[in-house]
Amino acid sequence: MKYYPAGRNVYRGICLLLLAVALGIPCATAVTLIPGSTAITTIAQGDPVYIQGIATGHPQVGLQIWFIGYNFVKVSTVQVNDDNTYEYELQQSDTAKLAAGEYVVLIQHPMENGVFDVVYDPSSGTVTNVQTGKQIFQLTGSGSLQSTGAVTALMNAIGSQNIDDTFAVVTFYVSQPATSINPIGDLQQGEKFTINGTTNLAAGDNLMVDITSSSFNPTSKTAPSGFSGAGGMIQVVPGNGRLNTWSFVVDTSTFVPDEYLVKVSGVEQAVTASARFDVVCNGSGDTCSIPVTSTTATIAPAATLPANVTTPLPATPALVLTSVPATTQVSPVPAALCLGSIMVVVLLARRLI
Structure with missing residues (x-):
């Protein structure tokens, strides 16, 4: 038989408590969108969104992501996995502040030359042709195009015959949670x-x-x-x-x-x-049955009890209140954090066994 010091038992109890807490955390869910899909998707503000797909040729520079909507622009890159798949996340912090309306995510592939021929310059707010150095249109700042016009101009620029880049688009709508x-x-x-x-x-x-x-x-x-x-x-x-x-x-x-x-x-x-x-x-x-829940205490007859035992008085049944769980809003926790919490607790528990 193994002997565990009292302190170690305390740590084991803490690990079990942390595991219970980790399992009870409501993990954030997400909407997954596939570029090229014609399905119309509506998300609520604050819901994370995953953009997933396949990028042939495994571009070393990754893919350029253009996220454009009403008074909102975000341009970033995402790396391609070894199996040519990719995944880009629009986090809760991204979608929570979005105004209601239509949003477009354009995924740009550099193709054969391995260079993004159309890029965004955040210092000037312009979209530029890298091959010629010419500014194509104003994406942000004074004189910028509205969201629909900006998306059209961007697709025309990347789709130009002088540009070897290609792209895929996915559209979704954002509305207030309802x-x-x-x-x-x-x-x-x-x-x-x-x-x-x-x-x-x-x-x-x-x-x-x-x-x-x-x-x-x-x-x-x-x-x-x-x-x-x-x-x-x-x-x-x-x-x-x-x-x-x-x-x-x-x-x-x-x-x-x-x-x-x-x-x-x-x-x-x-x-x-x-x-x-x-x-x-x-x-x-007009007669209706009214359900009543009651608790009855049963007392054994005095003759069936031993002579040296005093008949106990029946305990007063405790009043039990069934409460509905509170509806206080809980800040969601990303799924990766939930899984990570569980893994840390499991590893700690294994070391203490």
Whole structure:
């Protein structure tokens, strides 16, 4: 048998605690776009975006990325992997500050000469032809073209017969985070149903659903409160069009007949939606069953207890309050950081075993 000092046991406990925390962190999700795709994609402000594709010829200088939209320009490069694939990330810090509207990402390939023949000069805000040294158009600063005009001018410049570079384009739309709840209607007491809706949040983003009785009020300890409701966290799933969807299953068998309020809140994003529905009697006339949850203490008869044992008084059942998880917005954490946290904790734990 191995003997572990008390301090080592403490460290092991800390490692397990860190692992639990790392697993509980809501990791940021992302939208993946493929250049050349004709699909129309809408993202919410603050959702990261990945641009992925294949660059033949494995250019040593990588690829030049032009990210152009309303009052926004970002030009950078990305390296190509050994298998000719590439991936470029528009981070949350990039998309969170974007105005609503259309955005274009143009991926420029240097082709045979291995040189970007069309480049951006941030000092002057101009786009220049490297071969001739001639300024083609003003991208930023005074006299610059608007986003659509700038994209058209850039594509014309790179597509010129005197330039051997080539490019691929992907377009997406940015809008403020939003979600909606589909109409619910009246429900029979005891009925199971699904609340669903649409959102422009990325698939995998988390939403909190809270359902509460509109008649909920504090009461005395002995009086039934009449409170009923439900709540939980769900994930956004891909939709068939520009919007994604979500759903939440509800069982009204423990609901008292009443009006109920539904609130849907984003966990990673600041977004909310609300709706109402009524639970009505499922019996005849005006008689409705009111579910009541009670705890009964059973006491053994005195004759069955040994003579030298005093019959204990039944303990007063503790009052248990079921609370719906808070809907306070949580700052999302990149997926790589979540995975890294888990790996660090696992390595620490392995060293202590």
